[in-house]
Amino acid sequence: MNAPQLVGQSLRKRVNDAGFVVDLLLRTALSLGFLPRRTRFTLDMAFNAGVRALPVTMVVAAFAGAILAMQTGIELRRFGDTGVLGTITALSMCREMGPFITGVILAATVGSSMAAEIGTMKVSDEVTALEVMSVDPINYLVMPRVIALAVMCPLLTALTDFVGICGGSLVAAQNLGVSQTLFWNSAYDALASSEHFLPKEVYVGLFKALVFGTAIATVSCAAGLRANGGALGVGLAVQTAVRNSVILIIVLGFIITWFFYFLAG
Amino acid sequence: MIELNDVKKQFGDRQILAGISLSVPRGMNYVLMGPSGSGKSVTLRNIIGIVRPDSGSVRVGGMEVPTMDRDQLMALRRRMGYLFQNGALINWLSVAQNVALPLQEHSKLSSSEVDDRVQDVLRMVGMQNSAEQSPTDISGGMKLRVGLARALVTQPEYVLYDEPNAGLDPIISHQIHELIAEVRDRLGVTGLIVTHSRACAVHCGDRIGILENGRIGLEGSVAELTSSGHPLAKAFLGSGAD
Ligand SMILES: Nc1ncnc2c1ncn2[C@@H]1O[C@H](COP(=O)(O)OP(=O)(O)O)[C@@H](O)[C@H]1O
Numbered sequence: 449m450n451a452p453q454l455v456g457q458s459l460r461k462r463v464n465d466a467g468f469v470v471d472l473l474l475r476t477a478l479s480l481g482f483l484p485r486r487t488r489f490t491l492d493m494a495f496n497a498g499v500r501a502l503p504v505t506m507v508v509a510a511f512a513g514a515i516l517a518m519q520t521g522i523e524l525r526r527f528g529d530t531g532v533l534g535t536i537t538a539l540s541m542c543r544e545m546g547p548f549i550t551g552v553i554l555a556a557t558v559g560s561s562m563a564a565e566i567g568t569m570k571v572s573d574e575v576t577a578l579e580v581m582s583v584d585p586i587n588y589l590v591m592p593r594v595i596a597l598a599v600m601c602p603l604l605t606a607l608t609d610f611v612g613i614c615g616g617s618l619v620a621a622q623n624l625g626v627s628q629t630l631f632w633n634s635a636y637d638a639l640a641s642s643e644h645f646l647p648k649e650v651y652v653g654l655f656k657a658l659v660f661g662t663a664i665a666t667v668s669c670a671a672g673l674r675a676n677g678g679a680l681g682v683g684l685a686v687q688t689a690v691r692n693s694v695i696l697i698i699v700l701g702f703i704i705t706w707f708f709y710f711l712a713g
Numbered sequence: 714m715i716e717l718n719d720v721k722k723q724f725g726d727r728q729i730l731a732g733i734s735l736s737v738p739r740g741m742n743y744v745l746m747g748p749s750g751s752g753k754s755v756t757l758r759n760i761i762g763i764v765r766p767d768s769g770s771v772r773v774g775g776m777e778v779p780t781m782d783r784d785q786l787m788a789l790r791r792r793m794g795y796l797f798q799n800g801a802l803i804n805w806l807s808v809a810q811n812v813a814l815p816l817q818e819h820s821k822l823s824s825s826e827v828d829d830r831v832q833d834v835l836r837m838v839g840m841q842n843s844a845e846q847s848p849t850d851i852s853g854g855m856k857l858r859v860g861l862a863r864a865l866v867t868q869p870e871y872v873l874y875d876e877p878n879a880g881l882d883p884i885i886s887h888q889i890h891e892l893i894a895e896v897r898d899r900l901g902v903t904g905l906i907v908t909h910s911r912a913c914a915v916h917c918g919d920r921i922g923i924l925e926n927g928r929i930g931l932e933g934s935v936a937e938l939t940s941s942g943h944p945l946a947k948a949f950l951g952s953g954a955d
């Protein structure tokens with residue numbers, strides 16, 4: 449096979465994969481009517497996702513906030529303008545870093561385990577068994593997971609935002625000589641000065657988290673459902689799930705920021 | 714009655730089924746044998762409508778399966794049980810919940826009726842004492858029996874068995890074979906059994922078919938096949954086979 453053929457083949461496969469994910473998302477949306485019957489399971493899933501991701505997310509959030517404050521603080525110090533450190537940390541945490549960190553960690557912890565669970569079920573015929581019993585795997589397996597992550601990701605993101613700002617405030621006080629009061633006041637002003645109920649940064653960030661949660665769960669379930677060939681296939685499904693989730697988090701994150709800040713003003 | 718007529722199925726450029734024809738009369742057990750990867754599971758999947766054939770006819774109770782719509786398929790699947798290799802149980806549900814699953818999703822039975830039915834089938838397969846256990850805590854033979862209970866709980870007319878004795882020791886295998894024969898004799902179920910096991914064929918099979926190159930290469934009762942001296946019969950049913 450020559451190079452153009454290989455590229456063509458790989459492109460076709462990508463398009464095919466993307467089509468599967470989009471189709472799965474649509475069918476998940478169509479099966480939302482089953483949510484009342486799956487409430488218990490959905491809540492279990494959400495709770496597990498939260499518990500599994502919480503410790504790592506909090507540690508990473510604290511350090512990310514600290515790095516953010518340090519990075520900007522070093523530059524601001526040259527202009528003697530460290531008073532706005534709280535504002536900058538709060539806004540970039542809420543708009544970009546919070547959802548991004550939460551998304552990546554959820555992809556690595558919860559998304560991967562979703563792909564492994566569903567992939568294992570797929571290669572051991574359990575998914576087929578559901579079909580044979582006329583139990584739709586989409587509303588039984590996929591929909592509760594998508595809803596669980598779509599709900600958990602914004603909740604965790606709110607926590608991540610808060611812990612990140614705390615991390616930033618420590619660095620500000622310890623290393624940059626910005627008092628806690630000044631830092632928190634400027635952070636609070638940035639987040640409270642808004643004609644809306646929540647400032648744009650916060651709701652854009654939470655909206656991002658909602659999209660990320662949905663995307664991670666859908667992509668991970670899709671990878672699981674397409675697993676084949678035993679334990680090796682499950683491993684590959686996990687790899688695909690995490691890789692595709694991270695790519696989507698970055699691309700969708702860009703698109704959403706662009707949309708809210710450049711397209712829609 | 715299950716009837717396949719000249720069914721062909723290709724995956725990629727590999728012709729898996731190349732015109733297989735077989736028929737399972739009502740209340741009989743048909744045993745389908747053949748080498749690994751020869752398309753036995755694919756054959757079963759055609760019958761329950763998970764895989765559609767490229768051509769040929771698949772009929773269950775006189776109705777053509779490949780052209781069924783969603784609702785017709787659901788109705789068909791309610792009349793049909795499918796026992797998977799290793800049971801294919803959902804491992805976060807208990808044994809009893811696994812067996813109840815097909816009833817809970819679709820039938821209008823009350824929860825006490827569901828419980829009664831579940832208890833009945835669990836008793837039939839001898840698993841009534843493990844109802845609350847998790848599938849991860851029970852042995853392979855027990856999983857298979859629970860899988861059989863789940864296949865039987867909707868009171869199907871047909872049961873498809875995919876390698877019901879793979880990886881089991883001879884004693885447990887024997888219990889499963891007795892159960893399969895009992896399902897036919899007591900419940901009048903029409904069965905199609907995929908297996909490599911000579912003991913299973915001898916014990917439960919009214920008729921044996923051996924797959925070769927995507928179609929039935931040899932067919933008959935156990936006695937007919939063993940006396941035929943055909944190489945396929947020797948390979949699968951001869952004294953060297955297990
Ligand atoms: N959905 C599918 N897509 C592609 N190939 C398949 C599919 N299902 C089965 N096959 C292939 O068909 C062949 C026969 O499979 P199967 O019926 O499972 O064999 P067995 O006789 O051991 O049960 C195998 O080589 C398998 O890889």
Ligand SMILES: [Mg+2]
Nearest residue numbers: 753754755875
């Ligand atoms: Mg098979």
